[in-house]
Amino acid sequence: MEKDIVNIGKSVVIKGELNGSEDLTIEGHVEGTIQLKEHVLTIGPNGRIKAQVFAKAVIVLGEVTGNVTASDKVDIRDNGSVEGDIVAPRVAIAEGAHFRGSVDMQRKGVAPQPQAAKPAQAQAPAAVVPQPQAQQAPVQAPGAPQRVGA
Amino acid sequence: MFATKALRKFLTCLTSRDAPVLLDLGPVVGTNVSFFGEQFGCKIFIEDVFADLNRHVREGRLDALPEFLRKRFPQPGGSVDGILCWDLIDYLNRPAAQELANELSRVLRPDGALLGFFGTAQPRDMHYTKFVIVDDVNLKHRPYPAAQGRQAILLNRDIIKLFPNLRVSDSFLLQNNLREILFRKPA
Numbered sequence: 001m002e003k004d005i006v007n008i009g010k011s012v013v014i015k016g017e018l019n020g021s022e023d024l025t026i027e028g029h030v031e032g033t034i035q036l037k038e039h040v041l042t043i044g045p046n047g048r049i050k051a052q053v054f055a056k057a058v059i060v061l062g063e064v065t066g067n068v069t070a071s072d073k074v075d076i077r078d079n080g081s082v083e084g085d086i087v088a089p090r091v092a093i094a095e096g097a098h099f100r101g102s103v104d105m106q107r108k109g110v111a112p113q114p115q116a117a118k119p120a121q122a123q124a125p126a127a128v129v130p131q132p133q134a135q136q137a138p139v140q141a142p143g144a145p146q147r148v149g150a
Numbered sequence: 151m152f153a154t155k156a157l158r159k160f161l162t163c164l165t166s167r168d169a170p171v172l173l174d175l176g177p178v179v180g181t182n183v184s185f186f187g188e189q190f191g192c193k194i195f196i197e198d199v200f201a202d203l204n205r206h207v208r209e210g211r212l213d214a215l216p217e218f219l220r221k222r223f224p225q226p227g228g229s230v231d232g233i234l235c236w237d238l239i240d241y242l243n244r245p246a247a248q249e250l251a252n253e254l255s256r257v258l259r260p261d262g263a264l265l266g267f268f269g270t271a272q273p274r275d276m277h278y279t280k281f282v283i284v285d286d287v288n289l290k291h292r293p294y295p296a297a298q299g300r301q302a303i304l305l306n307r308d309i310i311k312l313f314p315n316l317r318v319s320d321s322f323l324l325q326n327n328l329r330e331i332l333f334r335k336p337a
Contacts, residue, residue, distance in 0.1 A: 076180075091187060093180035100178075103194045105187035106169075 155322040156330035158286045163263035170231035175199045185283045207297035216249040225257040237267040240300045251312040264333040
């Protein structure tokens with residue numbers, strides 16, 4: 001069965017509270033509060049959000065200013081931008097994304113309410129040598145010969 | 151890719167706390183957020199001071215940077231368990247570096263840890279470095295454009311003087327000439 005996805009177009013401006021029970025994609029401007037219990041909110045590349053966001057999952061390709069709480073995942077894609085605090089058990093932030101704020105990946109389930117991998121394997125390591133007097137005030141001029149082991 | 155000795159010790163400091171609070175002064179790196187958030191249950195504050203520095207350089211307002219840094223961090227005193235300073239201080243002039251060091255010392259809780267990297271040579275190229283955590287003993291470098299290169303290279307004693315309220319817990323000189331220094335705030 002095809003899943004319904006509602007779009008808010010580029011020219012649409014919404015101020016106030018936005019509630020829904022289906023997945024939603026926003027390409028326009030929204031200010032206020034967005035609540036999508038058990039559904040996915042996608043902020044499209046043209047979407048501009050100034051709102052507190054609560055959803056099951058949030059995918060950001062546009063701009064979000066405000067706190068984002070998700071019970072499943074927040075995914076900030078390349079060129080996506082979030083300025084605010086994120087609370088979600090899983091958070092993915094792409095290389096070209098912008099983020100300023102805090103991330104709280106609390107492990108307990110987070111209800112979408114107003115208050116609510118390990119990286120790649122290593123190659124061979126470079127040699128590392130402690131400086132003398134490592135425990136207290138190590139002093140070595142940067143230009144001094146280095147004693148670097150094998 | 152290069153090995154890191156200090157990161158594991160830094161992580162040990164973090165894991166002694168429940169839900170540790172981490173302050174990351176670099177640009178956001180998704181894998182680092184996952185590393186600290188998923189594996190260590192950290193609450194992570196991303197405060198990209200490199201971006202602040204770039205903006206001040208572009209706007210020709212470097213003189214205002216120390217004052218900016220003095221008011222930059224909203225975190226209450228003693229509220230942060232760990233700070234990833236990376237190699238930020240290498241790029242700051244002395245007054246800005248001192249203001250930053252004062253603020254970091256303020257927000258760090260007693261027994262908290264600060265990890266800093268310091269170069270030992272003046273590179274010619276203008277870039278910052280994203281440090282991507284591979285695992286607890288390996289990091290990857292990812293250079294990206296900078297508005298300003300490294301400033302004068304600091305001697306160890308100058309670094310220590312920047313943080314009079316912290317003590318050096320561990321210090322490592324890596325083969326790539328990077329110094330890793332782990333500071334602790336006395337309990």
